[in-house]
Amino acid sequence: MASMAERSPSGPGGGTPATKEELRAQIAHTREELGRTVEELAAKTDVKARAREKAAAVRERAAGVPVVGAAVAVGAVVVVGVGVLVVRRVRRR
Numbered sequence: 001m002a003s004m005a006e007r008s009p010s011g012p013g014g015g016t017p018a019t020k021e022e023l024r025a026q027i028a029h030t031r032e033e034l035g036r037t038v039e040e041l042a043a044k045t046d047v048k049a050r051a052r053e054k055a056a057a058v059r060e061r062a063a064g065v066p067v068v069g070a071a072v073a074v075g076a077v078v079v080v081g082v083g084v085l086v087v088r089r090v091r092r093r
Contacts, residue, residue, distance in 0.1 A: 043049070
């Protein structure tokens with residue numbers, strides 16, 4: 001088994017970085033990717049935070065229901081009111 005010093009690092013294209021700067025850039029890029037991956041995994045394992053997010057979404061959805069119901073009720077009242085007016089006009093003639 002080859003030690004870390006004996007292994008040649010492979011770049012994105014499968015080649016070896018030509019310079020120290022390229023190698024440092026590759027290491028920095030890999031660290032950033034690793035950091036993002038660790039953050040994503042930590043977020044997935046945070047059960048309390050996920051439960052709070054789900055509860056907030058359900059609350060928002062539930063809060064919007066009465067508004068829709070009220071709009072439907074107002075629309076129904078308007079339709080009935082217009083219907084009553086039409087019937088009264090037809091009977092007057």
